[in-house]
Amino acid sequence: MIQTLLVANRGEIACRIFRTCAASGIRTVAVHSDADENALHARVADTAVRLPGAAPADTYLRGDLVVKAALAAGADAVHPGYGFLSENAGFARAVLDAGLTWIGPPPEAIEAMASKTRAKQLMGLAPLTDVTEADLPVLVKAAAGGGGRGMRIVRRLEELPAALEGARAEAVSAFGDGEVFVEPYLEHGRHVEVQILADTHGTVWPLGTRDCSLQRRHQKVIEEAPAPGLTEGLAKELRALAVRAARAVSYVGAGTVEFLVADGRAHFLEMNTRLQVEHPVTEEVFGLDLVAEQLRVAEGHALAPEPPPARGHAVEARLYAEDPARDWAPETGTLHRLAVPAGVRLDTGYTDGDPIGVHYDPMLAKVVAHAPTRAEAIRKLAGALEAAALHGPVTNRDLLVRSLRHPEFTSARMDTGFYDRHLPALTEPAPDPLAPLAAALAAAHGRSRFGGWRNLPSQPQIKRYEVGGEETEVRYRPTRTGFAVEGARVVHVSAHTVVLEADGVRHRFEVARYGDRIHVNTTRLTALPRFPDPEQQLAPGSLLAPMPGTVVRVAEGLTEGTAVTAGQPLIWLEAMKMQHQISAPTEGTLTTLHAKPGQQVEPGFLLAVVRQT
Numbered sequence: 001m002i003q004t005l006l007v008a009n010r011g012e013i014a015c016r017i018f019r020t021c022a023a024s025g026i027r028t029v030a031v032h033s034d035a036d037e038n039a040l041h042a043r044v045a046d047t048a049v050r051l052p053g054a055a056p057a058d059t060y061l062r063g064d065l066v067v068k069a070a071l072a073a074g075a076d077a078v079h080p081g082y083g084f085l086s087e088n089a090g091f092a093r094a095v096l097d098a099g100l101t102w103i104g105p106p107p108e109a110i111e112a113m114a115s116k117t118r119a120k121q122l123m124g125l126a127p128l129t130d131v132t133e134a135d136l137p138v139l140v141k142a143a144a145g146g147g148g149r150g151m152r153i154v155r156r157l158e159e160l161p162a163a164l165e166g167a168r169a170e171a172v173s174a175f176g177d178g179e180v181f182v183e184p185y186l187e188h189g190r191h192v193e194v195q196i197l198a199d200t201h202g203t204v205w206p207l208g209t210r211d212c213s214l215q216r217r218h219q220k221v222i223e224e225a226p227a228p229g230l231t232e233g234l235a236k237e238l239r240a241l242a243v244r245a246a247r248a249v250s251y252v253g254a255g256t257v258e259f260l261v262a263d264g265r266a267h268f269l270e271m272n273t274r275l276q277v278e279h280p281v282t283e284e285v286f287g288l289d290l291v292a293e294q295l296r297v298a299e300g301h302a303l304a305p306e307p308p309p310a311r312g313h314a315v316e317a318r319l320y321a322e323d324p325a326r327d328w329a330p331e332t333g334t335l336h337r338l339a340v341p342a343g344v345r346l347d348t349g350y351t352d353g354d355p356i357g358v359h360y361d362p363m364l365a366k367v368v369a370h371a372p373t374r375a376e377a378i379r380k381l382a383g384a385l386e387a388a389a390l391h392g393p394v395t396n397r398d399l400l401v402r403s404l405r406h407p408e409f410t411s412a413r414m415d416t417g418f419y420d421r422h423l424p425a426l427t428e429p430a431p432d433p434l435a436p437l438a439a440a441l442a443a444a445h446g447r448s449r450f451g452g453w454r455n456l457p458s459q460p461q462i463k464r465y466e467v468g469g470e471e472t473e474v475r476y477r478p479t480r481t482g483f484a485v486e487g488a489r490v491v492h493v494s495a496h497t498v499v500l501e502a503d504g505v506r507h508r509f510e511v512a513r514y515g516d517r518i519h520v521n522t523t524r525l526t527a528l529p530r531f532p533d534p535e536q537q538l539a540p541g542s543l544l545a546p547m548p549g550t551v552v553r554v555a556e557g558l559t560e561g562t563a564v565t566a567g568q569p570l571i572w573l574e575a576m577k578m579q580h581q582i583s584a585p586t587e588g589t590l591t592t593l594h595a596k597p598g599q600q601v602e603p604g605f606l607l608a609v610v611r612q613t
Contacts, residue, residue: 002026002077002101002295006049006070007041008091009081010060011349012363013275014041017079020291029073031066033059035359040349047073056359060084061176063091067098077101077298079291083174083361086274087144103298105273109249113271116143117181122248123268128182133157135184140164142171143179149578150174151218153185166572169552170579188415189262191215191269192227194242195282197290197307198251199297205307206239207282213414214403216328217578221396221419222403223278224315225285228374228412231264238266245271254279254294260416277318277366280345284314284370313374315381317400321362321393325427329546330362330576331393332603336514339389344369344381356393358548358575364395374412378404391512391519398522402426429468434488435523436465436474438498438509441483443527444476445493464528465518471528541591541610543582545601549575554595562590564610571595571607588612 005021006029007014018028018041030045035056042048049069051059059065063085070078078095080086080103089107096102104110113119131138131154140163142150150171152163160182168178195207211227212220227235242257245268256276258269279290286308297303321331335354340346348365356362367388369381382404390397403426408414419426440463460475477484483493491506492499498509512519516527538544553572564570564584571582584590592609601607 001299004029004073004075005077005079005103005295006031006066006073006075007045007079007081008060008063008066008085009079009083010036010039010041011360012347012365013081013083013277013349015044015349016347017081017291018044020289020295024292024295026295029070029075031060031069033359035357038354040351040354049073056357057173058176063088063094066091067094067100070095070100071098075100077103077295079103079294080274082272082274082277087272088176101298103253103294105249105251105253105255109251110273112249113245113251113255113273116141116270117179119245119270120183120268123245125268128184131157131160131182137185137187138182139185140167140180140182142167142175142177143181144171144175144177149219150180154182162569166579169574173574186260186262186267186416188417189260189267190227190415191220191258192230192238192261192266193256193258193276194238195225195276195279195290196242196246196251196255196257197293197297197303198246198253198255199303200252200300201302203303203305204243204246204251205303206242207286207288207307208310209235209238210278210281212278213416214409214418215416216324216419220278220318221320222315222317222400222409223281224313224374224377225281226310226313230261234261234264234266241266241268253297254290277363278316280347280366280368281314281316284345284368285310285312287311312370312372313377314368314370315374315377315404316366316368317381317385317404318366319364319385319390319400320396321356321364322396323394324396324399324423325429326546327580329580330358330578331395332356332358332548333393334514335364335392337389337391337512337519338365340367341384341387344384360576362576364390375410378410386522389510389512389519390522391514394524398430399426429470431467431523431525432507432509432521434500434502434507435509435520436463436467436472436525437476437485437488438500438511438520439463439465439513439518439525439527440474440476441485441490441493441498442495442509442511443513444478444483445495462530464530466526466528467523538606539609539611541585541588541612542606543570543585543608543610545573545603545605545607546580546582547573547575548600548602549573549580551595551597551599551601551607552579554593554597558590558593560590560593563613564588564590570610573601582607584610586610586612 004027028045030048032042033056051065085091089110092107137155140152150167167180172178191212198204209227210225212223214222256272260267345368371377460477483490489501518525552574568584573580588610591611595607
């Protein structure tokens, strides 16, 4: 029996596994980098062990340090979570060789399936080796990868060398393995997968289907179970193929077989030999705890002959600290508040006041809704996200809500190109027009015993805010009975709550302020000085770092005085194990170049200036 479990991971998945362990009476051990010393997963575990020596971004890839930590903490089992070393056969062997229980499939199964190239060969498929114009578009993928890292779509043959180079660099950073391969890219398929669970006694459960078609940068954003709109024949075929893949490698434990479904046909993509990020939707539909089942299988228990029956529908949304309107740029800073309404499931590795750093994936949480029908689950999740308190860095919350309510999604007509078609409309700023006024009134409340009222008439008070990329100005006048404003009636004002009536309709606003950042319901504002500092104005064509990160590459031959074209890639930043391309905003001449490979930069750092010609 497992008594003490070390989780070789961090963040949300470590906290989620610890939750099951606590319910099962299993002691827990966390590992952490220096950057994660005060992270939630390190705080909630019974024991935490620092992984020394490596850089924060690489710490969790050091299998030797993890095994040493497990032995030092007295653990008798290791769970890899997802990402990092979860599909590393060498790490699995090292755990077993140390006399520890491995919560995962046999190393041989990982070797057969964790490499996407070998997995395709096992299923009778082969990657492209000599790409021609007739093969386009193609997808470059990391052989050891997942989570969208190490992936590039190539639509023109001349783009292939750069795509291969970029994919290899990301794969090495994220997985410690730079092997990549090329396969045909299907433009309008649906990403459908089958969760499997297998024991050591020959039983394999195909736990239904999941649809994960809504993706950004090939990383899933919204997932649901069961996959809607499949014929019973196709769903049965997918389950049978998943079981076939599991039996082909004598699989044990939880895993996922992924397919691209197009024109009513299933195309095998890969098998992930680990727990998936989106496993909660399967848990909700089947009433299972997949982590608990993993532990039972590792202890040698047999599964029942058949899985439990499915019930209802579940939808999951991944909350990211990122700005979808700025090419999904990750955001950093303090997460002041994270709270969702009761009735939905929240899986997270953060709590109020935690910092969002630059070293790891920007996912803040997963929010999951379960209901008797798909329509009810979608409505429940969208409403919960809309009502959630998310104070801190920019998030993708508005995108998620709009996506869930988009007619293409509600009618189950989505595919993997959803955001390629709809992103501009889904990210159009739509701040509440009354939010700046609510922010100003909340700030003004209580400044004096009389709310700022004067006996003699005075000029109106003026406050300026940046909202949705635009500057706005609000005016109000303190009176002996409260505040006078144009276009609305002030019903109630306190430091954190404002009620306004406009056109006969009352609107309630919850206001939270953190320095110059204000959150008014779901609208995010920045307080601006009344008189801007002219010295802070930047030259036209300035390229600023959109996030903290490392300059990993500058375009070959790029120097001050170089002529550039609009859209030409100039600088590559790496943040959160993803590379972000900085391109010329216009045709012109590079007049300033401050970026240097290996340089650490903060948001707003001046990388370069392009003067338009």
